[in-house]
Amino acid sequence: MSAPGGRLSTGRSADVAVIGGGLAGLCAAIAAAKHGLRVVVVRRGLGTTAMSSGGLDFPADLPRLYGAGVGGPGVSSAATSEAAGTLGDWLRAAGAELRGRPGEEMLLLDTAGDVRRTNLALVQHAAGSVERWSGQGGKLLLLGVAGYPSFRPEWVRRRVVAAGLLPAERVAAGRVTVPGLKDEGDLPAARLARALEVPDTAKAFASAVGRAAREAGASHVALPPVLGLEKASEVFRWVTEAVAAHAPVAVFELLSPPPSVPGQRLQDLLDRVAVAAGVEIASGRVTGAALEAAPEPAEGPENLASVTVESQGRNWTLSAREFILATGKYAAGGLDAGGLAVAEPVFGLAVFVPPPPGWPSAELPAGQRLVREMVYDRFAARHPVFEAGLAVDWGLRPLGGDGRTPRFANLRAAGSVLGGYNHFADGAGSGVAVVTGLEAGRLAAEAASASEKGEAPAGAGAATPETGAGAATPETGAVGREPA
Numbered sequence: 001m002s003a004p005g006g007r008l009s010t011g012r013s014a015d016v017a018v019i020g021g022g023l024a025g026l027c028a029a030i031a032a033a034k035h036g037l038r039v040v041v042v043r044r045g046l047g048t049t050a051m052s053s054g055g056l057d058f059p060a061d062l063p064r065l066y067g068a069g070v071g072g073p074g075v076s077s078a079a080t081s082e083a084a085g086t087l088g089d090w091l092r093a094a095g096a097e098l099r100g101r102p103g104e105e106m107l108l109l110d111t112a113g114d115v116r117r118t119n120l121a122l123v124q125h126a127a128g129s130v131e132r133w134s135g136q137g138g139k140l141l142l143l144g145v146a147g148y149p150s151f152r153p154e155w156v157r158r159r160v161v162a163a164g165l166l167p168a169e170r171v172a173a174g175r176v177t178v179p180g181l182k183d184e185g186d187l188p189a190a191r192l193a194r195a196l197e198v199p200d201t202a203k204a205f206a207s208a209v210g211r212a213a214r215e216a217g218a219s220h221v222a223l224p225p226v227l228g229l230e231k232a233s234e235v236f237r238w239v240t241e242a243v244a245a246h247a248p249v250a251v252f253e254l255l256s257p258p259p260s261v262p263g264q265r266l267q268d269l270l271d272r273v274a275v276a277a278g279v280e281i282a283s284g285r286v287t288g289a290a291l292e293a294a295p296e297p298a299e300g301p302e303n304l305a306s307v308t309v310e311s312q313g314r315n316w317t318l319s320a321r322e323f324i325l326a327t328g329k330y331a332a333g334g335l336d337a338g339g340l341a342v343a344e345p346v347f348g349l350a351v352f353v354p355p356p357p358g359w360p361s362a363e364l365p366a367g368q369r370l371v372r373e374m375v376y377d378r379f380a381a382r383h384p385v386f387e388a389g390l391a392v393d394w395g396l397r398p399l400g401g402d403g404r405t406p407r408f409a410n411l412r413a414a415g416s417v418l419g420g421y422n423h424f425a426d427g428a429g430s431g432v433a434v435v436t437g438l439e440a441g442r443l444a445a446e447a448a449s450a451s452e453k454g455e456a457p458a459g460a461g462a463a464t465p466e467t468g469a470g471a472a473t474p475e476t477g478a479v480g481r482e483p484a
């Protein structure tokens, strides 16, 4: 962190500054902007939201995150449902339809032939839930696109049959071409998706799909997720309407492993909702922070004054009343596992990891304990490295190395930078990002408004670890690293 100093006068300012612009950061930013505040999101690029499959893993109850409140008694199923409803309303306003409910299982096939358990999805994916095509007496046609190698319909057909989802006579495979696109053998999904945003191209493609469905006698047609990016809702409508003119079939899109058009769509939809709500999105990497100058040594956590943003070789500062850290996990850069221990690179916050079962907490230094456990002890089970992350208090403020007190009074955290859950094993990635993002945005907005009026911000007290603290406290063997 850069040297403490007074409030910086150069650069930009906001009421709420959000670091990271994935699902969690954007939910936080939109929620804060809807309180009428000036919100700036700084992001260095796209994170894992843009790589996600198109299925939003959203349990009815959040897993228990590290710290007090969240995922414990603090988040009820009603609050989780409300958060999913808010997301659905926002996406609808941007022209997309979200289907499903938190906790209700939705089984969707992906382009690799794996069946994914998830909970929410846009309508073009939800229309293909496994029970829709496996239970009835119809026939599934898996249709690839000529020149697009990332979806091999024959291979997925074999997997569907091998998994017992359908008998061989009820699943067929074929290919269609996208008019105007030369079969170069390695067309990227995004290029196909953009080509299909031209209405005439989409309609000609849909006619070919409709003819193939009629010839195969199919009741359901599965396509790779290439039906548009920004105009995905329109393209899906054009295609389903044009196919219906040829054959009475249900068309749907498969989910996708990364790189993922469905993930890019979700990211793009949220970007549009954020911009419509008045959020400013700036490109850049936050590299450090300055503290607010205290008139006299004060008790309790310090206040952040500004963050330093590096963008295209230039540095600028962003000052704000409240800050939200939503920098994701390893793939996005929110956590760094490059050395022996896991680090949080922007603020040097304490990172907590699950204690190895039966190990005395003080036996090994943090880094060695983590590495030894990763490599030798639980490699094949729930991998502790995915549960590493920040612990927070009831106000979502990251705790210091003591595992009890917030490190900064005006910093909250949301999304996958938080620790205590494994988004692969717990099926909770999107749910945690949305619920904690909305909550961090609301709390930050309330605190920023209160500080403008000179009132004490709500929830300014210390953490209450006695009332439901998560698994990663020092007493239970957490590994806390004092901030650098």
Ligand SMILES: Cc1cc2nc3c(=O)[nH]c(=O)nc-3n(C[C@H](O)[C@H](O)[C@H](O)COP(=O)(O)OP(=O)(O)OC[C@H]3O[C@@H](n4cnc5c(N)ncnc54)[C@H](O)[C@@H]3O)c2cc1C
Binding pocket: 019, 020, 021, 022, 023, 024, 025, 042, 043, 044, 045, 046, 047, 048, 049, 050, 051, 052, 053, 054, 055, 056, 057, 058, 258, 284, 285, 286, 287, 326, 327, 328, 329, 331, 332, 333, 334, 346, 414, 415, 416, 417, 423, 428, 429, 430, 431, 433
């Ligand atoms: C490969 C992969 C696939 C996944 N698929 C799914 C799925 O299909 N369904 C599901 O529910 N969950 C999935 N997840 C879990 C996923 O991480 C969450 O669902 C959710 O999208 C995470 O959102 P987030 O906002 O916390 O992080 P991210 O979307 O990763 O966003 C982090 C943001 O922080 C920015 N950032 C990082 N460091 C800085 C910095 N120093 N300065 C400025 N900006 C910074 C990044 O550029 C990015 O904008 C997947 C995870 C991975 C790794």
